[in-house]
Amino acid sequence: MTSDGGASANLRETALRSAHEALGATLVDFAGWLMPLRYSGEKAEHTAVREKAGLFDLSHMGEVRVTGPQAADVLDYAMVGFLSKVTVGRARYTMITDEDGGVLDDLIVYRLADDDYLVVPNAANAGTVLAALQERAQGFDARVEDRSADTALIALQGPAAVDILAPLTDADLSEIKYYAGYRHTVAGQPVLLARTGYTGEDGFELFIEPASAAPAVWEALLKAGEPHGLAPAGLSARDTLRLEAGMPLYGQELTRGLTPFDAGLGRVVKFDKGDFVGRAALERAAGRSADSSGGRRLIGLSARGRRPIRKDMPLLRDGEQVGTLTSGAPSPTLGTPIAMAYVDAGLDTSTGEFAVDVRGRTEPVDVVELPFYKRER
Amino acid sequence: MSVPAELSYTEEHEWVSISDGVATIGITKYAAEALGEIVFVEPPETGATVAAGDTCGEVESTKSVSDIYAPVNGEVVDVNAAAVEDPEIIGTDPYGQGWLFKVELSEEPKDLLSPEKYTQLTEGEG
Numbered sequence: 001m002t003s004d005g006g007a008s009a010n011l012r013e014t015a016l017r018s019a020h021e022a023l024g025a026t027l028v029d030f031a032g033w034l035m036p037l038r039y040s041g042e043k044a045e046h047t048a049v050r051e052k053a054g055l056f057d058l059s060h061m062g063e064v065r066v067t068g069p070q071a072a073d074v075l076d077y078a079m080v081g082f083l084s085k086v087t088v089g090r091a092r093y094t095m096i097t098d099e100d101g102g103v104l105d106d107l108i109v110y111r112l113a114d115d116d117y118l119v120v121p122n123a124a125n126a127g128t129v130l131a132a133l134q135e136r137a138q139g140f141d142a143r144v145e146d147r148s149a150d151t152a153l154i155a156l157q158g159p160a161a162v163d164i165l166a167p168l169t170d171a172d173l174s175e176i177k178y179y180a181g182y183r184h185t186v187a188g189q190p191v192l193l194a195r196t197g198y199t200g201e202d203g204f205e206l207f208i209e210p211a212s213a214a215p216a217v218w219e220a221l222l223k224a225g226e227p228h229g230l231a232p233a234g235l236s237a238r239d240t241l242r243l244e245a246g247m248p249l250y251g252q253e254l255t256r257g258l259t260p261f262d263a264g265l266g267r268v269v270k271f272d273k274g275d276f277v278g279r280a281a282l283e284r285a286a287g288r289s290a291d292s293s294g295g296r297r298l299i300g301l302s303a304r305g306r307r308p309i310r311k312d313m314p315l316l317r318d319g320e321q322v323g324t325l326t327s328g329a330p331s332p333t334l335g336t337p338i339a340m341a342y343v344d345a346g347l348d349t350s351t352g353e354f355a356v357d358v359r360g361r362t363e364p365v366d367v368v369e370l371p372f373y374k375r376e377r
Numbered sequence: 378m379s380v381p382a383e384l385s386y387t388e389e390h391e392w393v394s395i396s397d398g399v400a401t402i403g404i405t406k407y408a409a410e411a412l413g414e415i416v417f418v419e420p421p422e423t424g425a426t427v428a429a430g431d432t433c434g435e436v437e438s439t440k441s442v443s444d445i446y447a448p449v450n451g452e453v454v455d456v457n458a459a460a461v462e463d464p465e466i467i468g469t470d471p472y473g474q475g476w477l478f479k480v481e482l483s484e485e486p487k488d489l490l491s492p493e494k495y496t497q498l499t500e501g502e503g
Contacts, residue, residue, distance in 0.1 A: 240439065308439075
């Protein structure tokens with residue numbers, strides 16, 4: 001049995017730590033940061049995001065600025081996406097790989113100006129991404145700068161997000177499309193206001209620099225959200241929300257040992273641009289993926305029973321192992337245990353009895369379409 | 378965290394209440410809070426023989442799995458079907474509606490902790 005008493009040693013803290021403590025959060029070590037795992041309870045937080053709204057502190061995420069006349073060229077070369085084609089004010093989900101096409105991280109890139117991009121890596125990969133960008137930017141007229149320590153990130157997610165945010169901002173929220181982001185003020189503080197998220201719901205992410213302005217924004221949003229049923233939500237709810245939405249998590253669905261094609265996300269790789277790191281390996285991976293002769297495929301699983309199925313458990317078909325679970329949890333929205341798993345790309349999932357080996361017991365599962373949950377638009 | 382004074386406890390964060398040779402067993406509030414929201418429970422089956430210290434079931438929260446240990450020797454004579462059906466009650470009422478199973482004792486239990494000893498244990502861990 002664990003307790004969180006020793007969690008604060010040598011961990012980085014966000015600007016919102018005391019706000020979390022005042023809300024009674026359970027704080028844990030996440031990628032070297034002291035982060036809220038849950039407040040009142042992860043199920044209620046999850047449901048709040050699906051039905052009303054949730055407020056997340058995501059300040060552990062990395063922020064790297066790439067600026068200068070060749071900023072766009074650096075990103076086209078360093079990443080798999082065609083980022084010079086992103087228009088100013090828009091964002092793109094993309095990946096960065098090594099020479100072998102193995103995924104170093106998945107990230108969102110915001111184009112703030114012609115010569116100014118914000119790259120947002122996962123907390124655990126922020127150092128890797130920063131180092132790769134610095135190395136790959138050599139010879140280009142561009143500057144790569146780590147702003148993670150000075151930047152706070154708050155996410156407001158859920159169907160009530162627009163109604164909560166509108167009175168606090170100068171922005172006309174109907175003008176901010178999905179995957180767009182602009183500079184605005186929220187609660188009097190300058191922020192980058194982006195319509196992005198990792199929950200499967202409508203919502204916003206607010207990048208706040210300096211981070212010391214974050215508590216004022218957090219408190220204002222909590223207060224404005226109260227009549228709308230807004231709940232502070234922790235990383236535990238964030239994980240079940242993204243799982244239901246079929247979104248990959250680095251370290252589970254995405255690793256250095258897999259290419260984007262293996263993860264079923266080959267669409268993020270753009271070959272209609274110049275040379276980029278990993279190109280040759282990714283062209284081969286694309287070929288394997290097209291004829292299903294190799295590589296892997298991510299599938300969704302839904303358990304028939306109630307016992308949770310989880311990461312790293314073997315997936316069986318007719319008693320033979322055909323894959324391994326990458327993520328799994330009881331789905332608060334669906335009420336059943338769900339999971340994602342990798343299988344060989346050529347595996348026929350339409351026949352046979354599928355089950356998960358849960359510590360020696362077999363729990364019957366059905367192969368289902370991803371995502372498990374899709375909001376009505 | 379204060380614990381009910383009328384119960385006995387174990388180092389595995391279970392409570393035991395003995396009445397007429399039958400022990401009622403559950404997990405403590407401390408354990409329930411450390412686990413987080415409980416989503417699945419599998420107590421031992423009625424009729425099973427258990428020995429103190431053996432694992433005899435599982436409690437799962439959204440994030441983790443914990444074994445249930447038998448704190449006493451004897452035969453399982455009842456299982457809380459309501460907790461199996463709605464595991465959340467283990468977290469909301471661990472000493473009441475959230476009990477897990479009952480064992481008819483085959484011998485006097487040993488090594489159970491007093492409320493004071495158990496409180497010291499949790500304070501040491503917390």
